[in-house]
Amino acid sequence: MTDTPYLVHGVFWDGQPPGTSAAAGPKVVDPAKAIADAGGPVLRLQSPDGDFRELGLHSGARLGFRVVQPGRSCLGHIQVQSAASRRHILCASAAPAARGKQCERCFVLDESRLMHDFHRGGRVTPGLRDYLMQEHWLYAATFAGGATKVGTASGPRKWNRLAEQGAATATYVARAQDGRVVRILEDLVTAEVGLTQQVRSAAKADALLQPLPPGDLLATNARAAADVRALLARTAVGGFETVAEQWVRPAQADALHAPGQRHPYPHALDQGQHGFGIAALSGANVLAGLDGTDAVFVVNLSQLAARTITLGDYSSEVPAVQESLF
Numbered sequence: 001m002t003d004t005p006y007l008v009h010g011v012f013w014d015g016q017p018p019g020t021s022a023a024a025g026p027k028v029v030d031p032a033k034a035i036a037d038a039g040g041p042v043l044r045l046q047s048p049d050g051d052f053r054e055l056g057l058h059s060g061a062r063l064g065f066r067v068v069q070p071g072r073s074c075l076g077h078i079q080v081q082s083a084a085s086r087r088h089i090l091c092a093s094a095a096p097a098a099r100g101k102q103c104e105r106c107f108v109l110d111e112s113r114l115m116h117d118f119h120r121g122g123r124v125t126p127g128l129r130d131y132l133m134q135e136h137w138l139y140a141a142t143f144a145g146g147a148t149k150v151g152t153a154s155g156p157r158k159w160n161r162l163a164e165q166g167a168a169t170a171t172y173v174a175r176a177q178d179g180r181v182v183r184i185l186e187d188l189v190t191a192e193v194g195l196t197q198q199v200r201s202a203a204k205a206d207a208l209l210q211p212l213p214p215g216d217l218l219a220t221n222a223r224a225a226a227d228v229r230a231l232l233a234r235t236a237v238g239g240f241e242t243v244a245e246q247w248v249r250p251a252q253a254d255a256l257h258a259p260g261q262r263h264p265y266p267h268a269l270d271q272g273q274h275g276f277g278i279a280a281l282s283g284a285n286v287l288a289g290l291d292g293t294d295a296v297f298v299v300n301l302s303q304l305a306a307r308t309i310t311l312g313d314y315s316s317e318v319p320a321v322q323e324s325l326f
Contacts, residue, residue: 006047006053006308008045011042041058042054058252064311076091081127091105111127116183140225144217170246193227208256208282264297273315284300
């Protein structure tokens with residue numbers, strides 16, 4: 001065990017998409033191994049010195065931690081330097097979080113929030129403009145309960161964005177020349193087709209308790225994607241091309257989207273000791289095994305973001321009356 005307190009920044013899927021290599025780009029590989037290795041999901045932690053540590057969340061790993069202080073702390077803010085570079089600035093006062101995962105000062109200074117108003121004429125910094133002027137993708141993503149949203153992703157994070165979202169299935173419907181055009185299209189789809197731009201993390205976790213059959217989700221997504229493409233075919237907006245490309249879900253998410261008996265994790269992540277084995281991961285949701293029971297649980301790790309923990313060989317307590325779970 002260690003007494004070092006770490007500030008949790010969240011779950012990230014920054015690894016290579018299926019069938020690619022960081023050094024050589026796309027290559028011929030064993031598809032099963034490529035998809036199993038895709039994404040390299042990690043829990044990103046900030047040490048008291050400001051350094052970052054990443055814990056692998058691959059299937060078969062174990063995660064043990066203790067929440068050591070109440071409330072959430074500010075995660076700092078982002079400076080976007082170019083299309084390929086951004087800098088994370090630590091919160092100067094290590095203040096409590098006041099707006100989501102940031103203090104008021106860091107919220108105001110965070111450049112990443114400005115991108116959402118760029119297409120409406122909002123101001124942006126030179127670095128953020130460089131980021132927004134690269135190729136972007138428009139997608140329709142469907143989650144385990146059938147909720148479907150429209151969203152955007154930059155070219156370099158085309159696959160990773162959907163992996164972090166925890167989609168059950170998704171389709172890319174347009175390739176836009178830049179981030180301004182893709183956000184105009186996103187707003188148009190919401191207004192005309194009715195697709196939301198956000199699905200709450202709690203709703204994603206709840207849906208994974210009883211995911212809908214894969215065939216139903218594929219059909220739901222296909223209908224939504226077809227509706228979006230039909231809208232795009234008649235819009236006067238330029239600067240994009242319509243596409244029909246299926247996103248490939250990481251294999252380590254499959255067990256969470258398959259039929260099976262699972263239960264909500266019985267402990268809040270804002271206090272106490274927790275420890276479990278990782279059987280699968282979809283977005284920030286873990287299919288977890290607890291010591292002392294054969295039951296499996298869905299743990300929403302997004303609830304840990306901006307909380308302070310120590311790592312160790314902890315175990316989650318199994319509810320005393322297990323019959324209530326079954």
